[in-house]
Amino acid sequence: MKNKFLFYILCVSMCGILSCKKDNYTPPSSQLNGALTYKGDTIRVEYNRVSFQLYQFGFGKVGPIGGTFSQNGTMNMVLFAGNYKFIIPNGQGPFFWKKTPAGDPDTLNISLAGSQNLNIEVMPYYMIRNAAFSGGGGTVKATCKVEKIITDANAKAIERVTLYINNTAFVSGANNVASASISGAAITDPNNISLSVAVPSGLGQNFVQARIGVKIAGVEALIFSPIMIVTY
């Protein structure tokens, strides 16, 4: 019994010794904080939908470090110091990302030494301006202006504008309790779009979080307005 006990003690202490000191790398500590912007304005997207890839070269095999943007168009990553190449894969995001002549996404070089804030400047197809929300009588109303940014050969039409509401902080096509849409063809004045949606009963709270999304024809990701808490 005693021997067995000592044996266990010995095992545990050996494990402790083995794992204590010199077998680990120091963890990465440089934080990269990126934000999608257009001329200083933040571009907001759907949570976990628009992805990006970071490549670091010089270590043999090449594979991307992948991630997705948050609802507010930001990304955070803790990395080792070094040189990285940042891309947004083709077909991602409600904006135009520069391409090489071969059709691959163009790279953004990042040399990381210590933490860094990075504005990722992109060209959105549209911007949502002056989004305003109001609630009352069991409905949420919203107005906004949709400004067309890309007007050259790459321009795309609006498929629809949608007002989403949800009872949590995540508001998007995948996460909503109700939504109301107006199709692109039905928009007479893009400077003055108004939408209203009835709040379903039984949410158990007197407020919802709302935001407007613009679906662009032929582009999968929506561009969104800021999220607003609306009492109804």
Add this chain to the structure above:
Amino acid sequence: MKKLISILLAASLLTMAGCKKDDDFLNIPPTQVIPQDLAFSDPALVLSIVGDLYNRQLDFSSFRNGWSSFTDFSESFPSENGSYYIVQRTGWDFGSWGVNWSGSYAYIRDLNLFIQRDSASTKLAPSDKARFMAEGRFLRANFYFELAKRIGGVPLILQPLVYDLKGDPTYLQYPRAKESDIYDFVISEAEAIKNSLPSDPSEKSRATKAAALAMEARAALYAGSIAKYGAKTPQVMLSGGEVGIAASKANDYYTRALAAAQEIISGQAGNYKLYKVLPNLSDNFAAIFLDKTSVNQETIFLEDYKVNSGKTHPFTTNDQPFSLSDEGYDAGRLNPSLNLVESFEKLDNTYAPLPTTDATGSQLFYSNVQDIFAGRDARLAGTVLLPGTVFKTGVVDIWAGYQLANGSIISSNDAVNLKPLPGSTTPVQVVGKDGPVSGLELRTQTGFYIRKWLDPTTGSGRRGRGSDVAFVRYRYAEVLLNAAEAAFELGRTDLAAGYMNLVRARAGLTTPLLPTDMSFDRIVHERRVELAFEGHVLYDMKRWRLANQIWDGTPTGLADLKANIGTANKRSTQPWGLWPYRYYDPGGPNDGKWVFKETLPGPVTGANLFLMGNYYSRIGDDVIAANPKIIRQPNQ
């Protein structure tokens, strides 16, 4: 002295015995490995090798992949606590439906080795040799077809590759072939081998001429529709053609598909025909998947199972009705959804939701629980176990509770928990033994159980015995539908209607469709109901580029559910149920009758969202890192 001599003699004898034939001494043929030339000298041994290769084929829904490979896509609800994620997620990972890359190419290498060794063998009879060769090539082509369905163009390796151990593997790195190249390969292989294979409808688990042609027809049809409907999603393309097929090729592929299907239909590959044996059309439809005898001339190629042979599967164990289960608490996982059930047509070829209310919105009463399903396509009751159906020795007991005259519901969280009805103190059963109760696993939560593939043999639901229902990979009805679709796309609606009417008449839809009735919606609908739970829905929706429309991430409301039935791009993002209630109103005219309510099972919180990046499954970063010539999928 004498002793010394004898020792010397013994020693020299030993050395003599041990010295001369060192080679022979060490060269002992292994007893557990059969050398190549021996293996390829005897057809029985080659058959055992090819048997292993058959076993390693890939399917989407299959008994090997488990019951959950039949769920998802809102065609059914998974009634198991560990599987609710299927209806709670809001979309699929880009890696979904991918393959184990190295495992797949290890299999392809084995197929290539088999083909190489078979062609090098000298001792096999020419007829055996040719048949085995054709089988190896069939399995290889079918496997490449499976890869192309999932990931588009893949490296097309047709020789066993050998590494020279010199430290530089780049000469073994092959780029992805074009998507059309893979389909062309499948088609040309089928044409090349079809006459080396037997034309025998009773040969079902080995490749036949009909299996090769059925594979060719399906592959050509897929390629044709990717070419045609790929134009709807121009972003799902790669400039090198690894993903996407030029629209100009569509007609050639459709023509090829029609020709291959017609070769089977005209009897050139053996006498195949639709299974019409039992007088009850629903029972007959269910029996297609149960009857493995030569009476069944519909099934063309299947993965067979056999009780007491070690190769059985637990599909029936996992999905049998709860109260009729052979294993307590192992049952009821796969519940067909109302989305699928309501899409079965009425016998006058029209679509309608199952009527639960009249035009004014008041509830309809049915004296029998099955009356609501009356007058529908016989395949409905052949595919789905409806409430009140007999399975094995009992009646399926599906009802969600009592509804009182004032509209309130009396129910409980389990059939064993009794409650008294109003005006009584005697507790009685207030919910069906087979469900539905929202969130109660292993009983139906949609109001339906699966019938297709469910084995009615005594003991088939036991874990130890298992079931030996075979998985049908190719069958004649699908060949007819492939021919109908190809003919329709080629503008030959008369031909298309003719083929489709054969399949429909077998299901009791005896009013034939006219050539003018043929539409894309009809094609989509017919495949959905005829081939439900056979592993087609995902690939069909992918090749028609409908997946991003019907699984658009928006929750399916009740109005959505009941509208546009039979329309190809109808939204179906959440599996609904249809719950029967007993009406309790003593003395009233409707007492004891049945009412129905469309119900979204409680665990369903997500809505299927199919992104453009889901059209072709992700190729892992490890694969691309090992072979930089492989390019990424679009939109990921």
